[in-house]
Amino acid sequence: MELVFLLILILLMVIALGSGYPVAFALPGSAILTIGLAAAAGHLFAGNPDAYFHSGGPSAWLSAGVTNLRGVYWEPERDTLIAIPLFIFMGIMLQRSKIAEDLLVTMAQLFGPIPGGLGIAVVFVGALLAATTGIVGATVVAMGLISLPAMMRHNYSQPLATGAIAASGTLGQIIPPSIVLIILADQLASAVDQADTARKVLYRQSTGEVAMPSEYGVVSTSAGDMFLGALVPGLMLVGLYILFILTVALLRPRLAPAVPYEGKYDIRFAGQVVLTLLPPLTLIFLVLGSIIGGIATVNQAGAIGAAGAMIMAGYRLHNGGRMTYVPALLAIAGLVLTAFVLANYSVNIKSIVTDADRMGLTLAIVAVAILSVALVWSGMRAYRNENTLVEVMSDTAKTTSLVFIILLGAAMLTAAFRAFGGEELVKDFLNGLPGGFWMKFVIVMAVIFVLGFFLDFIEIAVVVVPIVSPILLADPEANVTAVWLGVMIGLNIQTSFLTPPFGFALFYLRGVAPAAIRTIQMYKGVVAFISLQLLALGIVGLYPPLVNYLPTRASLTAETAPPPLNPKLQYCMENFVHDRFQRDGDAIRAAIEEFSKVDLSYLPKGLAGDLKDGLESASESFDLMAEIKAVEQRLDAAAVEYRPLHRTVRAIERDAGNLEERIDILRTRVERAREESPAIERAKERIAELEARRDEILSGIPAAWDAAHDTFNEITKAERNARNAYRRAVDSAYKPIIDIRDVLAGTDALRELEAPLNQLVADLPTLEGEAGEDRLKAEEARVGAVPGAGEIRSLLAKARREIRGRAPDPAKAAEFVQEALAEYQAEVAWRTRAVAELAPALARYDAAIRDTIGLRNQPRLPREQALYVAACSAVHRDISLNF
Structure with missing residues (x-):
């Protein structure tokens, strides 16, 4: 019966959404109605309101939904949610200040003489607007009003022109800062916790060990990581768009002819280009650069973006005159003074002692005052010019409310979906697929792509992602990072703006396109760009470092980088040391030999003994590293035969485990029953059937499994012992150096x-x-x-x-x-x-x-090692044979 009510839940949601009922009320309404129907049916037909729930009862799942709502509502300190209204404000303010119009006109004049130049200009401007506004509707409408008539006048192909505009307008969904990425980061944060818990349970069940090594944990993500991870794929997508338009223009010039610029490419034009491009590029640099450099969190960067948009609007909306750029110049002066103060003074009020400290604090106050004046002045201009500031704030409040209300509704829907075993059903279906992780991943991506034909990106992100992402993240076979999965889903969701019949970019463009352009031509135009998006999805899927490298690099090179002793870094650090041993091993051995000849007789016995023992350990580290690589080769050779058997047995155990979970639920229901009833009798019969099926499934485990498993575990244990022995050796080799260095320094x-x-x-x-x-x-x-x-x-x-x-x-x-x-x-x-x-x-x-044997004992990774570890960690490593 749980399946029946699960279907009712989905049917109610589809009917509500299809009828145009507001999403914010359709999601929780479907959940509450279905839970109420299940409780009523259980009371009427089984004498127990809990009878038709997968586990628990109506009160428990309604409480779970309310708890989810409260969690979203009462946790605004999460930077992923604080950043949403800030970036929305930034985007709407820039759109209202007509920055997009200036960019489009100037870039069209600059790129026009190139074959396909207008199309390239549209893509270029779309990328810039994506990194500033990030609002699809505003970008598509602006480019449709300004560029489409010009492209039609110069005989551009209707499908190519409309496709380029619609696709370029969706770049804001993948190029940071993006609301989609923020929402995905928020959803994946909880998914990582669920996946990590599931992986620990799997490890305990598979190995019998209580604690799972931390290096096998699921790699989490944040909005900042998502921004960094999406940057390269977003730029790659821009490159694919431009390459496609240029190729079409070169092969079939009549579809995208060059448009000569009627003016002159002189100093004045160059100044116009610089004045048009410099402010948006500066804002992009401040927002993304502050995140990449670790200077600001995502919500702080959002505040920077909102303030920057206000400053830009202040001079763009002004009627002209000598005072036009004064607020912007004041803001620049304030920023320069702030940078000077931070570089030369301590501005921590608690540590103010000297006159220099007081001077620094005074200058900091002056810098903040200058910035405040610039912001207030710009805000007054925006307020007085057609009431722009009020309208922008009103639109920001509406859009932010829409996002949050959908988040709240999705929390209730997710609780109802789990109440009727939907999550377990999806998990069993995906885990039962042949082909391992990649088959599950392809199926999930295909479902999201198809849903994009009918649902908005927010609905997909908050309804589908919480259900499927824990399943994908928990799988140790591919061992994917959350940021990679989030970017892949983001690229996939981006197609939802272009796919008929409900592609929102198509609706926006249809609203401003001339009647002479038929809708079918727009549909034809987006096909090529959807294909390019899918191509980008495939490239990123095949080469994960495109996503993983930048976040990992930023983490390892930041001031708050994890210390080299972090267990998750050891595998890649040891690969680095092995490579250095191969390259510089003779020089390192010579250094050890040279230091062993130094007279230590006058040192205290303890220090002298520690140094001598450390020299022995340093010499042993070469052999221990060789032992690690030898065991790795044995593991790789043994895995060839063991992997298929391991996959077969784990699939059998997983199926048996799913039945065991269902048996436990039925047993709990029988134990809690107050009296015998037909429903309880049926539950007992069902328990017997499931136990028989479980035993039958377990009987299919091959007879060779125990011996093969024990043999492979011995090699795995040997590798673990070899790594631990190496780590103990290098620690004991370098610690005496630290000790004697500290002693001599004193x-x-x-x-x-x-x-x-x-x-x-x-x-x-x-x-x-x-x-x-x-x-x-x-x-x-x-x-x-x-x-x-x-x-x-x-x-x-x-x-x-x-x-x-x-x-x-x-x-x-x-x-x-x-x-x-x-x-x-x-x-x-x-x-x-x-x-x-x-x-x-x-x-x-x-x-x-220091950088090899002593690497683990450094306070932080040196730059060369950090870059190596970042590149190594960016590649997904299969760890499934350890489970």
Whole structure:
């Protein structure tokens, strides 16, 4: 019966959407009605309102829906949601300020003489507007009103002209900043948690181990990562559009003829191009550059974009005159002053101490005041010019409300879908497909593509993505990242604006296109561009680094980069070290051999012993790395035969596990029944049937499985042991270098303690009781601040305990202080010699092994290693045989 009510849920939603009922009410309304019908049917026909739910009951799932609603509504601190109204405001303000018109006219004049130049100009401007406005309707309408008549006048092919305009207008959905990417990031954030939990359960079931290694966890995403990941695919799509138009123009010039510019390409025209392009490009640089550089979060970048759009609107909407650009110039001056202050002063109010700090704070206040004046001035201009500011804010509120209300409605619908086992049904269907992850992925992409013919991108993002993405992300076979999956879905969803019959870009263009252009010509025109979008989808699918590299690189090179000890970085770091061993192994061995000849006899036994042990470990690291690669080769060879058997057995166990889950639900229902009834009897019979089917499925596991599994696990364990042995060796090889380096760095600080210690010896006869204890405690603290002076501090502590104890012994205290002074003098002596003799050799040795053997113990990855690890991590790695 759950399936019946699941079909009712889908049918109600389809009827509501098809009848034109508002999406925001169609989604939750369908959910509430279906849950109510199921509860009523259960009460009437089974005597239990919970009878026709997959698990739980109507109150539980209505509460789950309300919880989902509350989660969206009461968590505005998530940057993915805060950024939405900011970027919407930026886009609408730029559209109302006629920046798009200026760009289109200027770019058409610039590219016109090139074959297909007008079409190329449309694509170029579409890409710029995508990176600033990101609003499909505004972009398509603006380009349709300005470019389409010009293209028709110059005998452009109707399908090519309309297709180029419609497709270019949709670039805002994939080129950041994009509302689609923000929504996808928000939906994928929870999907990652679900997928990671599912993967941990799978690992525990498959291996019997309680904890899954963190390097096998699902890689999460954020709106900033989505922006970075979508940047290259978006630009690639722009390149495909331009290449297609240029190819058509060259092969069939009559379809896209060149349009000579009637004016002159002189200094004045160049100035016009610069003045038109520079502000939007600057805004793009500020918004995306602040995210890429790690300077601002996505919501902060949205605020930058909104402020920048206000400044641009301030001079564009002005009637002209000498004061036209004054607000913009003030804003530039404020930004320059802000950059100067940040580069030269500390502006942390809590750390203001010197006059220089106060000067920096004063300049920062002045810079903020200048920016505020520029913003208020620009806002007043926008307000006074045809009430533009009020209209923009009103449209922003409407669009933002639309997005949030759909998010809320989708949360209720998702709860109802899960109530009737829809999620389990989809999961069982996808996991039951032959071909592994890629078959599941292709099916999901095909479903999203088909849904794009009928549904808006928001509806697909908030209804479909939460259901299918946890299933795809949890699969360890492809081990895809959330940012890659999000960008792939975003590219796919982008086609929804072009696919008939409900392609919104087509509707927008139809509304402004001349009557002479038939709708069928528009449909023909978008076919080629839909094909190009699918081609881009295929390219990104086959080469994931196009998406993964930039976010990973930004993460590893940022100030907040994870330390090299992070478990998720070890695989790629060890690949880097192996490559360096192959290239520079002889030089590193020579450095180890050279340092082993250094005289360490005068060092304390502990430090000397640690350095000698570290040298042995450094030498062993080469053999241990070779052992890792040898075991890897054994794994690759064994996987050839083991993989098909593993896939077969895991499929059998998965099917049996699905039946076991259904058995558990029925058992729970029987256990909670207050009395026997026909429904309970049917449940017991169903349990028996399912148990028999489960046992029959499990009997299909091949007899060779246990032996093959044990053999492969032995090799896997050997690889894990080899990696752990290597990591222990390099850690023990480099840690003594860190210790001795810190000790030698404190030599000058140690010398400064001579006078206080001598004074302590002189004053000790007069010290007693609490005063003596305080004096010794102060000296302890001073000595303790020097690295490696622990023995001196220990002797002073003993003296302090003799000064004021149950039986004070001043003579014993004086003896301990004298020992501390002798220890101090010995410490200064060997440190002084080590600084002169050992430090240069240690520096050469450190430089030789720091970036390989010592890589794990660095505070952060050096740039070369970070770029290597970013490129390595950008490739998806199959880890399914570990499950």
